[in-house]
Amino acid sequence: MLLLGLLPVVPGFYHFIQARPGWLLADPLLDLLPVRDVSVLTFTLIYGAIVATLVYLLPRPQLLLRALWAYYFLQVLRMATLWLLPLEPPTTLLMLHDPVMDRIFAVTTQPIVRDLFFSGHTATMALLMLAGRGRRWRWALGLMTVAVGLLVLVQRVHYSYDVLAAPFFAWGAYWLAGRVTKQ
Template identity: 60%
Template sequence: MPASPAVSAPASPTLRWPEAWRAPSFRARLLLVLALLLGLLAALPRFFAYIQARPGVVLPDPLLAALPAHDVSGLIFGTIYLSVAASLWVLLPRPQLLLRALWAYLLLHVCRCLLLWLLPLEPPVGLLLLQDPLVDQLVYAAPAPITKDLFFSGHTATVVLLALAVGRGRLRTALLAAAAAVGTLVLVQHAHYTYDVLAAPLFAWGCYRVARCIADGALTAPHPIAPSPVERGN
C-alpha cells in the first residue's frame, strides 16, 4: 500500500534551519527584511540629522522635574546589550522566532521614524547625553549630538520586543524586568520624557503582533512538533 502523503500543518517555532530554508516563502521574507533593515540603517543618519536641526516643543513632565539627573549610560547599555545577547542565544537556532523578531524590529523603527517626523520635540530639561559608541557611530553620525530622538523610547521598546520574541519562560520574565530597568534609567538620565517610556511597550507589542502575522505565513511543517519550554505559548 502506498504511503499516505504528508499533511501540511501550521508553522512551528521549533522548526530548524534546514527545514525552514527549504521553504521559498521563508527565504524570501528573511532576505526582504534583512534588505529593508540595511536600507533603514543607511537612511537613519541623514534622518536624525534632520530631526536634530528642526525646532520642537518642550513638554511639561512633573516626574522628570522631581527626579535628579544622573549619568547612568553604563547601566543602560550594559542592560540592553546583555538582553540582546541572551535573546540571540534563543532566537538564532529558531528561524521562525528570529524572523518574527526581525520584522518586529523593522516595524518598530519605521513607527519611531514616522512619529519622530510627526512630533517635533525638544529634549527634556536637564538631559544628560547617552554614551553609546556603537550606535553613535553607525546611526547618529551627525556633526552635533542627537538629543531629539524622543517619542517613543527605542531603548525600552527594543527590550520589550525581545521579551515578546523569546516566548514565555524565565528569560521573558528577566527581559521584562530589564525593560523596566532601562525605562527607569533613561528617565534618571533625563534622556526621555515619561511619555516616551510609557508608550514604548504599547508600540513594541503592536509591532510584534503584526510581525508575527507576517512571519507565521512563511513556513509550513509536514508534522507539528511539540514546542520546547522556552517557546511554549509564544
C-alpha cells in the same frame, strides 16, 4: 534586507529631526527622579539582553524571523512618530553615551537629542521580551525593560511619555510581524 535598506535613510532623517525645533513638555514624573549619568548601566542591560536573546533565537529561525520583522516595523514606526511629533529634549538632559554605536557610527556631527517619542531603548527591550518564550525569560527581560525605562528617565534622555508609550509600539510591531510571518 529591509533593515539594511534603512541605513542610507537614517543619517539624513536624524539630521532633519535634529535641525527642526520642537515642543518642550512639562513632565512632573521627571521632577521626582534624580538626574544621573547611567550610560554604562543602561547599555550593559541593553547589549546583554540583545546578546542573550540572539543566542536564544538563533536555533529558532521562525522566532528570529519574526523578531527581525518586528524590529524593522519598530524602526519605521519610530521614524514616523519622530517625524509627526517634534519635541525638545528635557532641559536637564545628560548625554547618553553608547559605548558601541558611538564608535561605529557617526550619524551627525552633533549629538542627537530630539529623537524622543517614543523611547527606542525601552521599545527594543520590550521587543526582546516579546520575542522570547518561557515565563522566567520574559519575567527577567520585563524587569530589564522597566530598569532601562527608568534609567533613560534618570538620565533625562526621554520624557516619561516616551517610555510609557514604548512597550505599546513594541507590541504593535511584534503583532504586525506575526501577521507577516504567519506566527
